[in-house]
Amino acid sequence: MTTDPAPSEPTQPLSAERQEEFVGLLNATHGLLLRYVMSLVVNRHDAEDVLQRASLVMWRRFSTFEAGTDFVAWATTVAFYEARNFQRVTGRSRVEFDDDLMRTLAAERVEHVRHWSLRAEALEHCTQKLDAASRELVKAIYTDGAQAADIARRQGCAPKTISNKLTLIRHALAECVQRRMAEAARTA
Helix, strand or coil: CCCCCCCCCCCCCCCHHHHHHHHHHHHHHHHHHHHHHHHHHCCHHHHHHHHHHHHHHHHHHHHHCCCCCCHHHHHHHHHHHHHHHHHHHHCCCCCCCCHHHHHHHHHHHHHHHHHHHHHHHHHHHHHHHCCHHHHHHHHHHHHCCCCHHHHHHHHCCCHHHHHHHHHHHHHHHHHHHHHHHHHHHHHC
């Protein structure tokens, strides 16, 4: 049984291929990891700092990560300990829980974050399946913050027409997301 090196102790240099693998895995899971760390430290700026530190530890220890295993589980474990260390050092944890309880809560948070990440991916997929006009309407309302009345005025129609279109789009997206989530559950 090998022991992990201390966080500040570098491990074996990574090959270019392993470096590329690490960067790809970290980039693909960055949003999920940030949401996970935010659930542990609350403040977004602190969470970004903690994730940055955790990323450095992951980089140093990546030679101990076994390719083909669950990167998210490994990365969230590193992030958990970095968050706990941050809370101890800064004294920013408002409530102190024992480590066993914190590990249990952290494990549940990982599953919660994964679930919502899958939903977000399903929504993105379903949004891409909409026709161009519907995608543009969704973008205008939910990304750009436009008001239905303003869009109706630009398009020369009644605001109720835009509201009705949005209702139909929301229902179509909800059904599509539910189908994707059900498919994902069946194949999991």
